[in-house]
Amino acid sequence: MKKWAKNPWVLGIGTTVIGGVLLSLLLDWIQGIDWLSTFKNVMRFIFNGVVSFLNFEIKVWWLLIAIAIIVVGLFVVAKISGSQSNNIPPTFLQYTKDYMLGYSWEWTYSKMYDGKYTISNLHPVCTKCGMRLKQGGLYGTEMECLRCNTTQNWEDSVEYDAQLLIEDNIRKNYSQNQ
Known part of the structure; x- marks a missing residue:
């Protein structure tokens, strides 16, 4: 049926x-x-x-008032429904840490002018103490922790690859909930 x-x-x-x-x-x-x-x-x-x-017999001013009331009513309904949906933050904003490509990563989100979010402040952190890693070594090929003096090899594309993986995780795990 x-x-x-x-x-x-x-x-x-x-x-x-x-x-x-x-x-x-x-x-x-x-x-x-x-x-x-x-x-x-x-x-x-x-x-x-x-x-x-x-x-x-209908007067023109009756018609104009009825149209104005309908337009104002639709505007109020649109504002109320729009404000209710904008007050609820997306669930993926809680996803700010992950382990991938041999590093632990942390990041934040920035809201853009069009209302969409972008990943910002993406950086690797030490897997032992959680401190932000500093790029160093000859030609910037190592990441080192200033607190516990551990070092890891670093490739230039790792940060971009991590961002791609984060965006894919968000798309797969959170897009169906939105």
Whole structure:
């Protein structure tokens, strides 16, 4: 069965209309009246209602006020629904630490002008003490911890690769929750 047919509103209104039509036909048959008389009366009532509505004299200023009220109402609804959705921070903002490519990484997020977030302040940290690593050594090929004096080899592309992995983790693990 179609999804709309399972809707409780459709079921309630549909059964009421169908039941009313069947009951009307049954009563017309019992009373010996032409069984389409009720249908004719209902159609005549609807036709007269539409004709009366179309012949109703309306002033232009009534129409302008009605349009203004509708526009203001839609604006208020849009602001309320927009402010409610903007107050809820995305869940991926809690994801700020990970271990990948042989380093522990920490980062923050910055909100851009268009409302999207970007990874900022991405840096490796010491796996022993958690201090931010300093790039050093000959030609900047090592990362060293100033607190516990551990060093690790460093390649220039590691930071970019880590950012790509972080973005992929966010896309896979958090995009379905948004």
